[in-house]
Amino acid sequence: MTQPSFCCPDHSGAQDAASILSQAQARAARLGLRLTPVRLRTLEMLIAAHGALGAYDVLEKLAAEGFGTQPPVAYRALNWLVEHGFAHRIRRLNAFTACSHPAHDHAAAFLICTACDSVTEAPAAEVTAALTDAAGQAGFAIDRATIEAVGRCHACTGAAA
């Protein structure tokens, strides 16, 4: 349910997975963050996943690899990755996805395809600017924002009529 039997043609996960991972490792080194075995494996799973993974999906895999078997194991790793900018939480799906640009801090929007379950991270600088502006008119000062869109990805728009 979390993952379709195969991926969107244009969801080029595999080809830049190595690149994302090395960016993440570079970031961790630069900031002195400890990317421990559980955290690293969790991040690798998120990177390898075609869509977002639920905490219990991650937990199941971690347990199968000999890590802890209880929910906090997965939640701790996932929350740590999110806090430190290696992953994002997708609230609409109660799930998590690897950050595709861990090299730098950034505002992101997520594009969730209802046909293939892919989740794409889109640059959201302008969206965030518009949101900050709209909030400012109400006298509201933004800390963090969640921007998620549900629809059809490029591949699925073309494919299914």
Add this chain to the structure above:
Amino acid sequence: MTQPSFCCPDHSGAQDAASILSQAQARAARLGLRLTPVRLRTLEMLIAAHGALGAYDVLEKLAAEGFGTQPPVAYRALNWLVEHGFAHRIRRLNAFTACSHPAHDHAAAFLICTACDSVTEAPAAEVTAALTDAAGQAGFAIDRATIEAVGRCHACTGAAA
């Protein structure tokens, strides 16, 4: 926990509650939608609430008033209200809030104050336009979007240092 002991000074809930409710009733009449007793009471609760209400908060009140006592009672009313534009779901809070402009369909952004737990609906036409544009550049066609910001409302920015 869902509701602070008292409200932000500028959260003028009470004064336009009647107006929001009558707009909602007009909408229901216009579209031939049945705003039954459970649905109406649920909507009134959302309108009266200072912040968003969780499904179980609503359920508790409904049960106390003689409606059903089980979760589906609340979830059905809430989901119906959301589907038909009378309320919005706030994913970050796992909660629901009354739509403050039920007269017309609209894209909305939500401003969630971490100090007073208020949730304000802000017009989001421009934010949505920016998001649609960003998605379009990735070939993604948006159905619906969730836009939620966490921060400090006007009253709380002034009040707390």
Add this chain to the structure above:
DNA sequence: CCTTGACTGTTATGATATAACATTAGATAG
């Protein structure tokens, strides 16, 4: 050594949400 703090693990529980089915109340056709 031995304390300290970060990390990993566990048990137990809490919080959110839905599936499946029974019952009731309005609408409609004969």
Add this chain to the structure above:
DNA sequence: CTATCTAATGTTATATCATAACAGTCAAGG
């Protein structure tokens, strides 16, 4: 005015998501 159909409401039971609280491990520093 019934028979029938459907939308709405209710229930039981269960699924799914998330955290609190505490115990053991281990490496760094005094």
